[in-house]
Amino acid sequence: MGMTMTQKILARAAGVDSCKAGDLLMCRLNLVLGNDITAPVAINEFERMGATIVFDPARIALIPDHFVPNKDIKSATMAKQMRDFARAQKIVHYYEVGRVGIEHALLPEKGIVAPGEVIIGADSHTCTYGAVGAFSTGVGSTDMAVGMATGECWFKVPEAIRVVLKGKMKPYVSGKDVILHLIGQIGVDGALYQSLEFCGEGVASISMDGRLTIANMAIEAGAKNGIFPVDDVCRAYLKDRVTRPWEAFEPDADAVYAREVEIDLDQLELTVALPHLPENTRLARECTDMTIDQAVIGSCTNGRIEDMRMAARILKGHKVAENVRCIVIPGTQQVVKDCLAEGLVDIFIDAGAIFTMPTCGPCLGGFCGVLAEGERAVSTTNRNFVGRMGHKKSEIILASPAVAAASAIMGRIATPEEVMA
Amino acid sequence: MKVTSKVIKYGDHVDTDVIIPARYLNTADPAELATHCMEDLDTDFKAKAETAKIVVAGRNFGCGSSREHAPIAIKASGIRLVIADSFARIFYRNSIDIGLPIVECPAAAAAIRDGDEVEADLDKGIILDRTTGQQFEATPFPAFIEEIIACGGIEEFVRAKISGKKA
Ligand code: SF4
Numbered sequence: 205m206g207m208t209m210t211q212k213i214l215a216r217a218a219g220v221d222s223c224k225a226g227d228l229l230m231c232r233l234n235l236v237l238g239n240d241i242t243a244p245v246a247i248n249e250f251e252r253m254g255a256t257i258v259f260d261p262a263r264i265a266l267i268p269d270h271f272v273p274n275k276d277i278k279s280a281t282m283a284k285q286m287r288d289f290a291r292a293q294k295i296v297h298y299y300e301v302g303r304v305g306i307e308h309a310l311l312p313e314k315g316i317v318a319p320g321e322v323i324i325g326a327d328s329h330t331c332t333y334g335a336v337g338a339f340s341t342g343v344g345s346t347d348m349a350v351g352m353a354t355g356e357c358w359f360k361v362p363e364a365i366r367v368v369l370k371g372k373m374k375p376y377v378s379g380k381d382v383i384l385h386l387i388g389q390i391g392v393d394g395a396l397y398q399s400l401e402f403c404g405e406g407v408a409s410i411s412m413d414g415r416l417t418i419a420n421m422a423i424e425a426g427a428k429n430g431i432f433p434v435d436d437v438c439r440a441y442l443k444d445r446v447t448r449p450w451e452a453f454e455p456d457a458d459a460v461y462a463r464e465v466e467i468d469l470d471q472l473e474l475t476v477a478l479p480h481l482p483e484n485t486r487l488a489r490e491c492t493d494m495t496i497d498q499a500v501i502g503s504c505t506n507g508r509i510e511d512m513r514m515a516a517r518i519l520k521g522h523k524v525a526e527n528v529r530c531i532v533i534p535g536t537q538q539v540v541k542d543c544l545a546e547g548l549v550d551i552f553i554d555a556g557a558i559f560t561m562p563t564c565g566p567c568l569g570g571f572c573g574v575l576a577e578g579e580r581a582v583s584t585t586n587r588n589f590v591g592r593m594g595h596k597k598s599e600i601i602l603a604s605p606a607v608a609a610a611s612a613i614m615g616r617i618a619t620p621e622e623v624m625a
Numbered sequence: 626m627k628v629t630s631k632v633i634k635y636g637d638h639v640d641t642d643v644i645i646p647a648r649y650l651n652t653a654d655p656a657e658l659a660t661h662c663m664e665d666l667d668t669d670f671k672a673k674a675e676t677a678k679i680v681v682a683g684r685n686f687g688c689g690s691s692r693e694h695a696p697i698a699i700k701a702s703g704i705r706l707v708i709a710d711s712f713a714r715i716f717y718r719n720s721i722d723i724g725l726p727i728v729e730c731p732a733a734a735a736a737i738r739d740g741d742e743v744e745a746d747l748d749k750g751i752i753l754d755r756t757t758g759q760q761f762e763a764t765p766f767p768a769f770i771e772e773i774i775a776c777g778g779i780e781e782f783v784r785a786k787i788s789g790k791k792a
Binding site for chain 2: 245248249254255271278279326328330344345347350396397426428481568569570574587589591596
């Protein structure tokens, strides 16, 4: 019986010739990831387990991004615990404030993740690295602790949904619209315990930044992972980033899929997800009566350079509506530098937006843009759950950078066409 | 293992942001986390959990963030069992790892009502709603999970492995 991409990767990591959905495998890990919220819990567990040294200091990434630069004394204490551990264990991929970025923007950018690798992270959006053909999935802190101690993790081999992408996206339509549309179609538990495997001729027209956005939100459909084939676009992206050898896996021709979903990119329109679930999707043009108080452009979903360019393209020569706070958050220091070099920062500031440092910040209601009772934000982040960005009576509408920027200008949900006339 | 208690019932897609909002994630202390458990979804949760030790919910319980703080907060609130139609996979894993018993049983999740008295025998996989007299069969744990539970959680499991190596 043929295997899916994910199944092939897991089989190799477990040292077996083949596997099928439902099998239990103990896999070797290429990377174990944690952040300033989840790693402290894992470090405590690591110590309680009696572990003293990590399995490989070069295969652990500890990324302070959620509440840093430290937002309060308690979060400073947690960040310090992770920093002390990283120093004591000589963790190679520990990046300090000033060099760090949002974990899922930083790791692909620095070539720390590669095709065919098996990666666990104590952060649900670890699934982002499927964009480069890796198997990566979110776990809890205990699994992270075990991973750091042993370099292994058990997995139940998932079945997969085959997502066939056809055609080519229209101007302003992006990866965010693809994934919101898909989640709207299959629901927030539509891929529970399954992989989402993207394929089809439409893949070629989607940039790496777009693929990273799509894989990032696989978890929002309940998926264990989301994965793309490694094509020329991907190879070009990896060329100067990954120097170690890697192996790409293609699904077998007779691979068995749980089901198939087709998305016609030609027909795809700008999509938003209304409060309070990512599956609550509508076309952006149907929601133009919804006013907003804040627009957030950034996060591990949409904080890459292409997202910044798109936002700047829309905001250029316009002003953010008087009653709107527009907060632009680049994903990494490299994205900050690129924004400066390309003159995007001037565009943001002239439009009346704030351009901040790379952090998760408001995405999880941490700081730097928390919502008050009754406020509504349009946001390029990935979750619009109750209270996610602040008060439990605040609302989040998920959208692409293009829609978020247009909405910031109009003070309500808007499409780029409305401002780019 | 047997749990007999009154039930607190919730709907579908209860996410980890409402189980424990991120604004409280600047601590990893279970007792402190428990004081904010479910507060954005149900302000009476703490009071209810004084007497009710079983949570019953709909589809996709625990979806969203991977924060292990979520099952930790539920466990530290005194909840001894969560029955749901289905669980989000990271939450499922985390619960097993930290020793919060969770059972997938769509029939029970649909039929059991808020406030019902429920008796669950996890070894036999039988859930009895004493209030209505209805009985349900739960999906038994896969073998590997039984193994982890037999070791007293994954932490114990790994500690045994590590000390074995050293000896
Ligand atoms: S940006 Fe948001 S979703 Fe991404 S890692 Fe940070 S908190 Fe999580």
